[in-house]
Amino acid sequence: MWNKRREEEPQRPFVPPASHPPGPVATPAAPSFSEPKKEAAAVSSTPSARFDADARSGMASIGKAVKIVGQIFSKEDLYVDGDLEGTVELLEHKLTVGPNGNIHAGVKAREVVALGTIQGNVEAADKIEIRKDARLVGDIRTARIIIEDGAYFKGSIDIIKPEPARAAAKPLPASAPAAAPPAPASVAAEVKR
Amino acid sequence: MPLPGPLKNFLRGQLGSTAAGGEPARGFRHAAPDDPELVMTRRSRALEEFFLDIRGQSGLTILDLGGASQENVNFITSLGHRLYSEDFLQILRDTFGADDTVDHSNPGRIDYFLRQALDYPDDYFDGVLIWDCLEYLAPALLRAVVSQVGKIARHQSQMLAFFESDDKLERVPCYTFRILELSSLQLTQHGTRPAVQLFNNRGLEKLFADFQSVKFFLTRERLREVLVRV
Numbered sequence: 001m002w003n004k005r006r007e008e009e010p011q012r013p014f015v016p017p018a019s020h021p022p023g024p025v026a027t028p029a030a031p032s033f034s035e036p037k038k039e040a041a042a043v044s045s046t047p048s049a050r051f052d053a054d055a056r057s058g059m060a061s062i063g064k065a066v067k068i069v070g071q072i073f074s075k076e077d078l079y080v081d082g083d084l085e086g087t088v089e090l091l092e093h094k095l096t097v098g099p100n101g102n103i104h105a106g107v108k109a110r111e112v113v114a115l116g117t118i119q120g121n122v123e124a125a126d127k128i129e130i131r132k133d134a135r136l137v138g139d140i141r142t143a144r145i146i147i148e149d150g151a152y153f154k155g156s157i158d159i160i161k162p163e164p165a166r167a168a169a170k171p172l173p174a175s176a177p178a179a180a181p182p183a184p185a186s187v188a189a190e191v192k193r
Numbered sequence: 194m195p196l197p198g199p200l201k202n203f204l205r206g207q208l209g210s211t212a213a214g215g216e217p218a219r220g221f222r223h224a225a226p227d228d229p230e231l232v233m234t235r236r237s238r239a240l241e242e243f244f245l246d247i248r249g250q251s252g253l254t255i256l257d258l259g260g261a262s263q264e265n266v267n268f269i270t271s272l273g274h275r276l277y278s279e280d281f282l283q284i285l286r287d288t289f290g291a292d293d294t295v296d297h298s299n300p301g302r303i304d305y306f307l308r309q310a311l312d313y314p315d316d317y318f319d320g321v322l323i324w325d326c327l328e329y330l331a332p333a334l335l336r337a338v339v340s341q342v343g344k345i346a347r348h349q350s351q352m353l354a355f356f357e358s359d360d361k362l363e364r365v366p367c368y369t370f371r372i373l374e375l376s377s378l379q380l381t382q383h384g385t386r387p388a389v390q391l392f393n394n395r396g397l398e399k400l401f402a403d404f405q406s407v408k409f410f411l412t413r414e415r416l417r418e419v420l421v422r423v
Contacts, residue, residue, distance in 0.1 A: 130261070145266055153261035156254075156277045159270040 064100040081116070091125070099133070112142075114151075121155075125162065231366075231382040234373065239410045239418035241376035243320060243353045244272070253319035256345070258310075258326050264371040264379070265322075277318070281326045284310040294389055297331035307337060313345040321346050323354040324370045325416075327400075331389055339400060346423045349405075358417040360391035368416075380416075 059077035062068060066082035074090045081098030087106045088095060094111040097103055101116035112124040114134040122128060122136070127144035130136050130151040141158045247253055251273030257265055260280035269276045288306045289296050296302045321342055330338055346352060357365050364385040371379040392400065394409060401407045401421045410418035 145270075147261045147263050147266060149262070151261065152280060152283065153278050154280060156275055157261075157266055157270060158275050 059094070059096070062101075064098070097134070232379060233382075234377060234379050235414075235416075236376055237378045237410075237418060238376065239353055239408075239420050240372065240378055242408075242410075242420060243322075243351055244375055246351055247274075247320060250319075254317060255320045255322065256313075256318045257322045259322060259324045259370050262369065262371050264373060268372040268374075274319075277313075279310055281310055282329060285326075285329060292386060294331040294334075297335075298333035303334055303337045306334070307341050311338070311341045311345060315344050316347045318346045319350050321350070321352040322370075323352055325355040325357075325368055327354055328356060328365065328391070329386075329389055335390065335400070340403075343404060343423055348423060350423050352421040352423065354419045354421065356392050356397065356417045356419060357388070357415055358412075359415050360393050360396075362388050362391060364388060365391070 059079050060074060061079040062082045062084065064081040067084075068082070069085045071086050072078070072084070072088045072090075074088075074093060076090075077094045077096070078088070078090055079096045079098060080088075080101045080103060082100070083102045083104075085104045088103065088109070089107075090109040092110055094113065095107060095109040096113045097116045097118055099115045103116075103118045104120060105118075106120045107118065107122045107124075109122075109124055111126045112118075112122055112128040113131065114129065114136055115131045117135045119137045121138045122140050122142070124140070124142040126142075127146065128140060128142045129146040130148065130153055132148040132150035134148075135152045137154045139156045139158070141160050143160055143162045145157060145159070147153060253274045254277060255269050255274050256277045256279065257269070258279050258281040259265065260283065261278040266276055266278075284306065288302060288309060323342065327335060327338065342352060355368075355370070365388045366382045366385050369381045369383065371381070373379050397409070397419060398407055401419075405422040408420040408422075410420070412418065
């Protein structure tokens with residue numbers, strides 16, 4: 001048991017006292033191994049909400065106290081738990097609307113997961129999930145749709161076949177630099193509009 | 194022996210359920226031990242005829258007034274049709290309140306409700322799945338809804354509706370309808386509600402008098418299937 005606790009402690013190399021920046025609490029008279037432990041305690045005081053955020057790691061996030069009016073173009077996954085008005089485009093990525101999220105916008109994304117409210121037309125190239133208690137008012141165009149019991153949906157559903165564009169786009173990177181792929185995606189969106 | 198009202202309704206509601214054509218209801222069960230939901234599967238000849246009527250065609254527009262369910266979405270979109278989903282009963286509750294039919298004859302409220310639930314261009318749909326929604330409406334609202342559905346449905350298209358065949362019930366079950374196969378429906382009962390309006394065959398013929406034809410599918414159980422040709 002005690003050994004386990006030691007394993008959980010951060011393994012930090014011992015730093016000689018001279019290298020520490022002088023601080024108001026610093027007591028250079030008695031440098032010891034207990035010093036790093038104090039720092040570890042400070043780190044653990046971060047809010048536990050961070051663990052929730054871990055599930056959304058790697059995606060941009062709009063918190064529930066945030067309201068945005070305008071256009072969002074993203075080249076990474078996006079989690080929206082606040083208010084959003086305008087348009088949202090994540091052509092190659094996933095949009096998640098959190099339980100507090102309220103989107104009043106046209107949405108284009110690879111994948112959409114709704115736990116909150118979306119009012120506007122949604123184009124999801126791969127799939128859309130409308131979870132229990134979510135509310136979606138608008139027309140949907142997607143390849144696959146998942147609607148949980150308890151979700152509210154008003155609008156039309158068009159099932160589209162996934163575009164074979166990806167297969168055709170594969171040869172491009174061979175002749176183009178690696179940074180090229182995102183650009184054609186946004187160009188395609190403009191052409192569609 | 195004549196039974197008192199509630200017990201009679203209970204027996205009609207619980208034990209009287211059999212599948213269409215006298216077949217015993219398949220898969221009749223309680224959804225969960227402490228959950229009042231009842232789930233049963235039944236054969237539906239009207240549903241079969243509704244879809245056989247539009248077989249071989251794709252890209253049609255179908256309106257489902259029962260709200261969105263995974264099964265109905267899968268079935269209708271797999272046939273290549275475009276599905277429009279309206280949670281008719283939810284909008285009804287939002288507009289008039291739960292179990293309140295006092296305002297069902299208020300012209301302003303009726304107009305508002307129609308704008309919320311059935312605001313589509315004329316001749317827009319190739320088929321309308323009404324399920325049992327019409328039974329929740331008092332006469333004035335019912336007439337307005339039937340008239341509006343008739344407007345937004347194309348000429349020669351069909352509407353599928355369900356009605357309780359026992360017109361003496363005091364409370365009627367609330368169902369959700371899910372399409373399992375071309376001729377198979379899953380009905381989930383969520384408790385009961387006071388009967389607003391119940392119809393016999395003559396009442397239904399009168400209700401749909403302005404349409405081309407009304408076809409009844411008689412079953413031995415309480416739920417009558419009706420196909421209306423617009």
